[in-house]
Amino acid sequence: MGAHATLTxxxxxxxxxxxxxxxxxxxxxxxxxxxxxxxxxxxxLSREVRISPSGITRMLDRxxxxxxxxxxxxxxxxxxxxxxxxxxxxxxxRECSPAHLAEVERLMxxxxxxxxxESLSALLGRLSDLDDDCSxxx
Amino acid sequence: MGAHATLTxxxxxxxxxxxxxxxxxxxxxxxxxxxxxxxxxxxxLSREVRISPSGITRMLDRxxxxxxxxxxxxxxxxxxxxxxxxxxxxxxxRECSPAHLAEVERLMxxxxxxxxxESLSALLGRLSDLDDDCSxxx
DNA sequence: AGCAGATACTTGATTGTGCAACAGTTGACT
DNA sequence: AGTCAACTGTTGCACAATCAAGTATCTGCT
Numbered sequence: 001m002g003a004h005a006t007l008t009x010x011x012x013x014x015x016x017x018x019x020x021x022x023x024x025x026x027x028x029x030x031x032x033x034x035x036x037x038x039x040x041x042x043x044x045l046s047r048e049v050r051i052s053p054s055g056i057t058r059m060l061d062r063x064x065x066x067x068x069x070x071x072x073x074x075x076x077x078x079x080x081x082x083x084x085x086x087x088x089x090x091x092x093x094r095e096c097s098p099a100h101l102a103e104v105e106r107l108m109x110x111x112x113x114x115x116x117x118e119s120l121s122a123l124l125g126r127l128s129d130l131d132d133d134c135s136x137x138x
Numbered sequence: 139m140g141a142h143a144t145l146t147x148x149x150x151x152x153x154x155x156x157x158x159x160x161x162x163x164x165x166x167x168x169x170x171x172x173x174x175x176x177x178x179x180x181x182x183l184s185r186e187v188r189i190s191p192s193g194i195t196r197m198l199d200r201x202x203x204x205x206x207x208x209x210x211x212x213x214x215x216x217x218x219x220x221x222x223x224x225x226x227x228x229x230x231x232r233e234c235s236p237a238h239l240a241e242v243e244r245l246m247x248x249x250x251x252x253x254x255x256e257s258l259s260a261l262l263g264r265l266s267d268l269d270d271d272c273s274x275x276x
Numbered sequence: 277a278g279c280a281g282a283t284a285c286t287t288g289a290t291t292g293t294g295c296a297a298c299a300g301t302t303g304a305c306t
Numbered sequence: 307a308g309t310c311a312a313c314t315g316t317t318g319c320a321c322a323a324t325c326a327a328g329t330a331t332c333t334g335c336t
Contacts, residue, residue, distance in 0.1 A: 002266030004142045005188040022292085043314060050143045055293055057316055062292095079301045079314040111264050123258045126249045128140030160322085181284060193323050195286060200322095217284040217331045 007107055014103050019096040024049050025059060026100065029068065029093045032085040039072055039082040068092055145245055152241050157234040162187050163197060164238065167206065167231045170223040177210055177220040206230055 012023040021029075027049050032038050046056040060083050063069040068089035072082040085093075108117055150161040159167075165187050170176050184194040198221050201207040206227035210220040223231075246255055 001142075001146075002188070003262040004139075006265060006267045008139075024292095041314080050140070051292095052294055053315065054295080054317080058292075077302070077314085081315070107265070112261065116261055119257070120261045123250065123254055123261075124141040127144060127245070129144045162322095179284080189322095190324055191285065192287080192325080196322075215284080215332070219285075 010107055011100065011103055015096060015100060018099060019092070021092070021096060022059075024051060025063060026093075026096065028056075028059065028063065028083070029085060029089055030097075032069065032083060033090060033093055038085040038090070041074075041080050042083055043080070045083060063089070148245060149238065149241055153234060153238060156237060157230070159230075159234060162189060163201060164231075164234065166194075166197065166201065166221070167223060167227055168235075170207065170221060171228060171231055176223040176228070179212075179218050180221055181218070183221060201227070 008023060015021045015023055015026055028045055031045060031048055032040055042056050042060065043053060045060075046053045049056070051059070060069060063083075064071070067086060070084045070086050072084045074080040074082060112120065146161060153159045153161055153164055166183055169183060169186055170178055180194050180198065181191060183198075184191045187194070189197070198207060201221075202209070205224060208222045208224050210222045212218040212220060250258065
C-alpha cells in the first residue's frame, strides 16, 4: 500500500501538472495506441484500466471534450461504441510519454537494481488477476 | 497497479459488506489500537494512512458518528485533537480483524510462498517513502 | 514583547468514482 | 416468431477524497 501510494502520487502529479492528464487517462491513451486501429470497446477499456463502466463513460466524455479520443460505431454489434485515439490524442501521448517513463525509471531505478525490478514484477504479476470470477462491480 | 487493484478490491469489499468499514477506516482503527493510550494526533494518522488532513477530519467525523472513535484535547498543545479508540471501536476491530487477516493470508498464501512474501515485502518497503513498521504481530 | 512563519485542524467547493437503475441490442432456446 | 437472459453503455444519486482558504495556536528570532 505504501509503495503504491508513493509511486502513484509521484507519477500522477507529474502527469497532472505538466500535461493535465490523470494517470488512468494516460493509461487509456496508452492502451488505445497499442491497438492496430487505435480503437477499443469501452467495456474492455474499463476492465483493463480497472475502473467501472460508468467511470469509463465519464472519462471518455472528458477526453472527447478535449479532443483526445473519438467515438466509432460497431458494424457487427449496435450495442458497442469504440473509443478511438485521435491524432491529437496520439500527439499528446507522445508528448508526455517520455517524461512519464523517465519518472518511472527514476523512481524504480533509484531504489532497486535491475534484477530486483525483475523479480518484483514477477511477484506482483502473480498477485494480479484480470479475469476475476467475482464481478468487477460497476 | 494490477496487484494493488486486485488485493484492495477483495479486501475492501469484504470489510465493507461484512462490517461496514472502508479499508482506510480499518487502518485507522488498527493504528489507534496499537498505541498504548489508544490515541493519536490527527495529523499523524493522516500521514500514516496516506490521506489528506481534510480526509482524516471527515473520516473521523464518520467514525465518531458511529461511535468507534472519540476526541481528546491535548494539554501541551491546544492545536491538536487526539483521536481515541472507544470500547465500541476496539470491539469492532476485534470483530473484523480475524476475517481481514485471514483474507490477506488467503490472497497472498494462495499464490506466494513464505520466502516470496518476505522478499516482496522487502522490495516494496524500499519503494515506500514512509517508514511505517507494518508488523502485523499477533 | 512582538512579529513572522510553521503547524494542526476545519470548511466550502469541486471532482472522480461506484452503485443502482435504466434502455437498447444480441443470441439462444423454445 | 417469441421470449428471456446476458451484455453494452449511459444517467441520477451518493460519497469519499482533494485543494484552497481560513482559524487558531505554537515557536523562533530580533
